[in-house]
Amino acid sequence: MKKHNFSAGPSILPQEVFKEAAAAILDYNNSGLSILEISHRSKDFIAVMEKAKSLSLELLGLENKGYQALFLQGGASTQFVMLAQNLLESKAAYLNTGTWSDKAIKEARFFGEVIEIASSKDKNYNYIPKNYEIPDDVDYFHCTSNNTIYGTQLKEFPKANTPLVCDMSSDIFSRNIDFSQFSLIYAGAQKNMGPAGTTLVIIKESILNKVSRAIPNILNYNSHIDKESMYNTPAVFAVYVSMLNLQWLKARGGVAAIEKQNNEKAALLYSEIDRNSLFEGFVSRDEDRSAMNATFNLTDETFKEPFETLLKEAGISGLNGHRSVGGYRASMYNAMPLESVQLLVEVMQELENKI
Numbered sequence: 001m002k003k004h005n006f007s008a009g010p011s012i013l014p015q016e017v018f019k020e021a022a023a024a025i026l027d028y029n030n031s032g033l034s035i036l037e038i039s040h041r042s043k044d045f046i047a048v049m050e051k052a053k054s055l056s057l058e059l060l061g062l063e064n065k066g067y068q069a070l071f072l073q074g075g076a077s078t079q080f081v082m083l084a085q086n087l088l089e090s091k092a093a094y095l096n097t098g099t100w101s102d103k104a105i106k107e108a109r110f111f112g113e114v115i116e117i118a119s120s121k122d123k124n125y126n127y128i129p130k131n132y133e134i135p136d137d138v139d140y141f142h143c144t145s146n147n148t149i150y151g152t153q154l155k156e157f158p159k160a161n162t163p164l165v166c167d168m169s170s171d172i173f174s175r176n177i178d179f180s181q182f183s184l185i186y187a188g189a190q191k192n193m194g195p196a197g198t199t200l201v202i203i204k205e206s207i208l209n210k211v212s213r214a215i216p217n218i219l220n221y222n223s224h225i226d227k228e229s230m231y232n233t234p235a236v237f238a239v240y241v242s243m244l245n246l247q248w249l250k251a252r253g254g255v256a257a258i259e260k261q262n263n264e265k266a267a268l269l270y271s272e273i274d275r276n277s278l279f280e281g282f283v284s285r286d287e288d289r290s291a292m293n294a295t296f297n298l299t300d301e302t303f304k305e306p307f308e309t310l311l312k313e314a315g316i317s318g319l320n321g322h323r324s325v326g327g328y329r330a331s332m333y334n335a336m337p338l339e340s341v342q343l344l345v346e347v348m349q350e351l352e353n354k355i
């Protein structure tokens, strides 16, 4: 039986995408070859890479605006290093909203001074700090748009006189914002874009070539731009499946259309968390709640066993919270159908009726 997958990542993808990817493993485009065995320099794969890049820019409304899309390896974690190495000359400002921001800060410190301009670490990251000032004399400002582990999301981004850099690993392509306010966006594919193995980097070319250090080629954005994401062998299959998923998104009306559905799913679950006295949300302010990852706890731990039995019977998978938060986390990425969230809500109500 196909399960309802609420996992935070690697995560759910549309069933249609899985089917097409599975067929391509056996025979790609009637070529008599598997997508896994063709050259990354073949016409067939170059077309996939081009499509993946152009769809990324198109869906974010960033075509013809001086941006490049790259599909790199090493995960978002490598971007923590690479972005600082390529952009940090003397000082950078970071907003610390969780484990991932914290890691990004630590990596950037290898390259220069990092000012943590605000942090929500004091409350185990259960809110988004606001009303901070970004100094003018920094090389860039870095934030994390969605905090996958804690279930918080930035709903507004600061205006700054410095390039904005954003880790959008867990909410890219989920909501319509003005993406042109960012100079660099990056996202590990495995949350809301595709399978693990590739990382999307969207970069405004005009911010490059401003640091004085020598950068090893493999970590230099210019190398990857020059070679159109083929500087080294790309993660062929991960890029292919990401491309299929972006095509799926475009066919469904793109980011604006999916945002409506994402909001509907989130509203449904959060209203149950608030209504049902057996549950409480982890995030302290409603306006900071993530539409992608909803974190919540049982108000009484003695209900843990019956709740988890009901979840299992319903075929709900991947609901356990991250170890640094505990409780539960329902990840409701683009591919998650409303029906799966409805089912989760029904299980929460069933638990209430049983007790």
Ligand SMILES: *Cc1c(COP(=O)(O)O)cnc(C)c1O
Residues within 6 Å of the ligand: 009, 074, 075, 076, 077, 078, 100, 144, 146, 147, 148, 149, 167, 168, 169, 170, 188, 189, 191
């Ligand atoms: C998962 C995640 C990361 C880490 O991604 P890797 O691809 O495993 O390096 C970074 N940032 C955010 C917001 C994430 O959700």
